[in-house]
Amino acid sequence: MRLSKLFLPVMKETPADAQIVSHRLMLRSGMIRQSAAGIYNWLPLGLKVLRNVERIVREEQDRAGAQEILMPTVQQAELWKQSGRYDAYGPEMLRMMDRHEREMLFGPTHEEQVTDIFRNCVKSYKDLPKNLYQIQWKFRDEIRPRFGVMRGREFLMKDNYSFDLDEEAARRSYNRMFVAYLRTFARLGVRAIPMRADTGPIGGELSHEFIVLAPTGESAVFYDHDFNSLDIPADDTDYDGDLQPIVDNWTSRYAATEEMHEPTANGVPEGHKLITGRGIEVGHIFYFGTKYSEPMNAIVQGADGEKIPVHMGSYGIGVSRLVGAIIEASHDDNGIIWPENVAPWHVGLINLRSNDADCTAACDDLYEKLGRAGVDVLYDDTSERAGAKFAKMDLVGLPWQLMLGPRGLKAGIVELKNRATGEREELTPDAAFAKLAGGKG
Structure with missing residues (x-):
């Protein structure tokens, strides 16, 4: 699912009547x-x-x-x-x-x-x-x-x-x-x-x-x-x-x-x-x-x-x-922080620079490959700034966040974050795909 198409009315402020x-x-x-x-x-x-x-x-x-x-x-x-x-x-x-x-x-x-x-x-x-x-x-x-x-x-x-x-x-x-x-x-x-x-x-x-x-x-x-x-x-x-x-x-x-x-x-x-x-x-x-x-x-x-x-x-x-x-x-x-079995999507794919053609092409490619491998992906393809994208993904709580930006892409790496532990690692796109797809490919 592309975030630009998803009906997701997030709220920045905490509702006053929500007690828990x-x-x-x-x-x-x-x-x-x-x-x-x-x-x-x-x-x-x-x-x-x-x-x-x-x-x-x-x-x-x-x-x-x-x-x-x-x-x-x-x-x-x-x-x-x-x-x-x-x-x-x-x-x-x-x-x-x-x-x-x-x-x-x-x-x-x-x-x-x-x-x-x-x-x-x-x-x-x-x-x-x-x-x-x-x-x-x-x-x-x-x-x-x-x-x-x-x-x-x-x-x-x-x-x-x-x-x-x-x-x-x-x-x-x-x-x-x-x-x-x-x-x-x-x-x-x-x-x-x-x-x-x-x-x-x-x-x-x-x-x-x-x-x-x-x-x-x-x-x-x-x-x-x-x-x-x-x-x-x-x-x-x-x-x-x-x-x-x-x-x-x-x-x-x-x-x-x-x-x-x-x-x-x-x-x-x-x-x-x-x-x-x-x-x-x-x-x-x-x-x-x-x-x-x-x-x-x-x-x-x-x-x-x-x-x-x-x-x-x-x-x-x-x-x-x-x-x-x-x-x-x-x-x-x-x-x-969703447990994997109940998460709405397995991976949040974040395009850090949606107006960059190379970055968008790489994100689109990973999105298609993960989908074909049976991995449920929420793809943030919006034009929001990076900080807002990170905050939204943390709020939604998907198990993994996969981040692609122009600088990392030139170096041949992407960043993968585990939402539960907060641990981050830099991988090649192929290695990230292999880790997320697991036995689903």
Whole structure:
């Protein structure tokens, strides 16, 4: 993409109403623009990052055996009345009437909707287990939406739901998602710690939040230092095997939020070295047994002909929220530092003298070669001064910056900068191409 063609409305000044780093940088870099309180337009730069996060989340769900569906954003209130949550959910639920005077709602979550799908389609224990997921926009009418996409009213979420014959099988499904979440967040370039959590309005008896550590996190967290050395499950993890040892290894470590215990020496189990920090919730998983299947009659026929209410779990990842969380965990005073897997482009190619014919020809050549090699490039071909170009590239936060100017070109060199470390090196154009293209050529 040529920067001269890109819709990128960057802001030089920090917006007064942006209270946290991610909100400020998402506005300044032209990723989003507010439409209404807690509701945002996603512009090209922001949408590319959002789609990259979504892609990784989808790949790991597929790998773990979940199957993708898409449910409506608007749901019938009758389903929620069957589960008993319609009146209990609270004012965060946006309720409405259609032209036929039927009560409807804009879904804040989809347990009832997916249970209705299951009960109408699955009748036998032989069809279990099942795990269905979607990536869908949701709406919760927060009293005070704030912090940009971190706590908005409309948000993109991955939510999935497991259906099993009994508690033992349901816990195996829970473990699959636990491990899938560890892998997902690691691929996104953040370290997420699973913490035992309250089940809240979702219900049930087993729940874990996944917390991304960030200095600007919204809540205090307390965790064992061993979390920093635990291995992430490998690419070839056998999801049909016994995952309990992996789950036990992570959950045996001590981790909690400030709401769950007194953060004093007396509250820390013996042998644990406590680290305090800040964290951002980006995922939440639940096992809630027959909480929804019993009142909504989601039953299957067992081997002996008996009617069995299925055991369920639900698993959420805040996809749009993750974009903000990644920025909170990875930035500096100059702007965003994107992990490579979620970066909107891999390389920022900077023409330092766009009115120089030789310099432009060399930049155009590298731009074409990198593109043919499968490298995603943002090419600053504008006539802005060099300092402004550097500042914009630092703000946008691409992993690499490749700079070409007349003086270096005469000497046969270009400059390559690593955005995360700030390290710079001078290379020949061919050597720079080889390093950036890697195995993609």
